Amino acid sequence: MSIVAPESAPVSPQSLVASLAPGMRLAPARVGRPGHVQTIHIECPTWCTQNHVEDWQYDMEDIEHTGARFSVEVPTMTGDEALYEWYGRVSSDPWSSDVRMRSAHVLVGDCSREDARLTPDMTDELADRVIAYGLELRAAARVARQASQGGVSAV
Numbered sequence: 001m002s003i004v005a006p007e008s009a010p011v012s013p014q015s016l017v018a019s020l021a022p023g024m025r026l027a028p029a030r031v032g033r034p035g036h037v038q039t040i041h042i043e044c045p046t047w048c049t050q051n052h053v054e055d056w057q058y059d060m061e062d063i064e065h066t067g068a069r070f071s072v073e074v075p076t077m078t079g080d081e082a083l084y085e086w087y088g089r090v091s092s093d094p095w096s097s098d099v100r101m102r103s104a105h106v107l108v109g110d111c112s113r114e115d116a117r118l119t120p121d122m123t124d125e126l127a128d129r130v131i132a133y134g135l136e137l138r139a140a141a142r143v144a145r146q147a148s149q150g151g152v153s154a155v
């Protein structure tokens, strides 16, 4: 990511749109210490849903791009609220010293610890395992259903 132009610069953001890399757009962002916040325009990936104006940062280096959050909650029959939530989203940290963090990658977390950061290949492998886990959940539901109805169950 680079600073394209502060709003007060003589070069208009519109004139810079043509020079953006594919998959990037120009987005306003607010940065600075309280009392010195300014709106600038940054290169922002088209998958980013972050509002960089509302989510102002002290420094440019704190700006990260994040995509739409998706999640699955685990309910419990002994309470009204989900006990677990597992979420994911696309992310990139364009100012990171780690090139892997600068590239688009997938965050996966459960709000209990640090988010896991996965490459696209790692995400595909995890998705395959989650699909297999889902099939095992369905098999477990069949066993529990049969058992609760007095039927014979087999694993």
Ligand SMILES: [Zn+2]
Residues within 6 Å of the ligand: 027, 043, 044, 045, 048, 049, 050, 052, 064, 065, 066
């Ligand atoms: Zn962004």
